[in-house]
Amino acid sequence: MNAIANTLPTEQELLAASPDDYMSPEQLAFFRHRLEEEMRQLLDNAQETTSHLQENEATPDPSDRASVEEEHTLELRVRDRERKLLKKIEEAIARIDTGDYxxxxxxxxxxxxxxxxxxxxxxxxxxxxxxxxxxxxxxxx
Known part of the structure; x- marks a missing residue:
């Protein structure tokens, strides 16, 4: 855990907060941190996939090759979903910056x-x- 996370409110504190505190600077900082952490995780996953796809050698056995190709297709589909989520995260962070979050x-x-x-x-x-x-x-x- 980094120092920033230690100064942020907890989920329980957010849920217990007064309605008057809704989207206070502390709450916005909490959500910005959560979104940035999720973004970092998605980017790490994408890097792992890229490395995994690059290091995979061709196999002469047709059934092994079919399994590998199916695995790659599934991995790429997951990454495509993650790419769309990444865009939503970027948009959410932009809404924090504009005060619309x-x-x-x-x-x-x-x-x-x-x-x-x-x-x-x-x-x-x-x-x-x-x-x-x-x-x-x-x-x-």
Whole structure:
């Protein structure tokens, strides 16, 4: 743990905080730190995948080759999902910088500490997210 993490509020302190403290500098610092840690982990994973794919030698056995190719395809699919998450993390950090983090982009209401702890990249309150998903289902999306 680095020194910054030791000065940040805990999850319990965030959940127990007064509604008046919502998205206080301490809370924003907590979420920035969490997002940056997640970004660092994703970038480390991507580097490992790149190294793993590069060091894998060709195998003459067709069934071994098929297994290796299937493994690579799965790894690349996971990395593609992580790349999309990385973009969401970058956008969330940008919202912290502009003062929009933690507020529903649809209603302007607080997203809520609990939801942000579960999904730090959330841009919608739970109610707005549920509405959006219901509309998508109704319109076959």
């Amino acid at each position: 933690g507020w529903c982009e649809e209603t302007g209401e607080p997203i809520g500490i609990g939801r942000l702890l579960a999904r730090p990249t959330a841009t919608l309150s739970l109610e707005a997210q549920e509405r959006r998903e219901k509309l998508k289902k109704m319109h076959g999306g």
